[in-house]
Amino acid sequence: MSYDRVARLAVMLTPREGETRVGLGRSLILLRDQLHVLFGPTMQV
Amino acid sequence: MGESRTPTSVEGAVEITGGEGSSPDLAAHAEQLGAMIRPLIDVSQAALTVGPTHRIVEPRPGGVFLSLSFRRHPDTTVEQFRHWWLTQHAKVAVPRLPGLLAYDQVHVDHELSRRASEAAGLPYVPYDSYDNLTWTSMEAFTQSTSNPTAMREVYEDELGHIDHSTYRGSLMDQLN
Numbered sequence: 001m002s003y004d005r006v007a008r009l010a011v012m013l014t015p016r017e018g019e020t021r022v023g024l025g026r027s028l029i030l031l032r033d034q035l036h037v038l039f040g041p042t043m044q045v
Numbered sequence: 046m047g048e049s050r051t052p053t054s055v056e057g058a059v060e061i062t063g064g065e066g067s068s069p070d071l072a073a074h075a076e077q078l079g080a081m082i083r084p085l086i087d088v089s090q091a092a093l094t095v096g097p098t099h100r101i102v103e104p105r106p107g108g109v110f111l112s113l114s115f116r117r118h119p120d121t122t123v124e125q126f127r128h129w130w131l132t133q134h135a136k137v138a139v140p141r142l143p144g145l146l147a148y149d150q151v152h153v154d155h156e157l158s159r160r161a162s163e164a165a166g167l168p169y170v171p172y173d174s175y176d177n178l179t180w181t182s183m184e185a186f187t188q189s190t191s192n193p194t195a196m197r198e199v200y201e202d203e204l205g206h207i208d209h210s211t212y213r214g215s216l217m218d219q220l221n
Contacts, residue, residue, distance in 0.1 A: 005097045005098060005099070006062060006063065006097070006098045006100075007062070007063050007071055007095065007096065007097050007098060008060055008061070008062045008063075008071075008095070008096065008098045008149070008151045008175070009060065009061045009062075009063075009071040009072070009074065009075065009078075009093065009094070009095045009161060010058055010059070010060045010061075010093070010094050010095075010112070010151065010175050011058065011059045011060075011078065011082065011091055011092070011093045011165070011167065012055040012057075012058050012091060012092045012093075012112065012114060012213060012214070013055060013056060013057040013058060013059065013082065013085075013086045013090075013091055014054070014055055014056045014057075014086060014087045014090040014091070015056055015085070015086060015087065016084070016085060016086055016087050017087065019085070021056040021057070024056055024057055024085060024086070025057065025218070025220065027085045028057060028059070028085070028220060029220055031081060031082075031085075032220060034081070035059070035078075035081065
């Protein structure tokens with residue numbers, strides 16, 4: 001199936017046990033470049 | 046049915062937005078994405094959704110965004126919910142949220158979301174919606190949503206359409 005309009009995949013997240021929101025944000029920032037390489041400029045974290 | 050609109054908190058969201066007809070590609074990316082983010086998160090609390098995006102407010106750059114997911118009221122069909130959300134609720138909500146810079150609705154494709162969740166190694170949560178609303182800052186968000194009359198009108202429009210007990214979301218900083 002495909003759509004006649006833009007599609008979006010989203011994952012809502014909470015940190016693993018013992019980690020904070022700030023820590024999760026830092027981890028996602030570190031992953032950001034890798035994610036962008038894989039998924040392109042429409043990636044948003 | 047829950048009476049409260051307080052959402053179950055999440056701490057972040059990762060999104061991939063593709064071009065027209067891109068949904069199979071997005072689902073194929075789910076396995077890669079899941080492998081990257083699973084070590085960082087509480088897998089049991091994650092929720093993945095995929096679907097076509099309806100642009101309600103043409104986006105302008107912002108600093109914070111509210112992401113929400115919820116299920117439709119059990120007395121409505123998927124088609125009824127989507128029609129209400131797109132053609133009625135958007136017209137009720139947007140004028141009552143001054144300073145809103147962007148508003149997208151994702152009409153969740155249940156089957157594709159289920160398959161993508163499995164590929165990502167994440168639990169499937171059968172939401173009907175995922176949306177993003179953008180403001181310049183936390184202060185702008187607070188100001189935009191501080192009119193009790195306007196917020197009550199938005200809430201009253203939701204009654205009978207949204208199962209408020211299923212709200213999940215958070216106000217998030219945009220990282221890129």
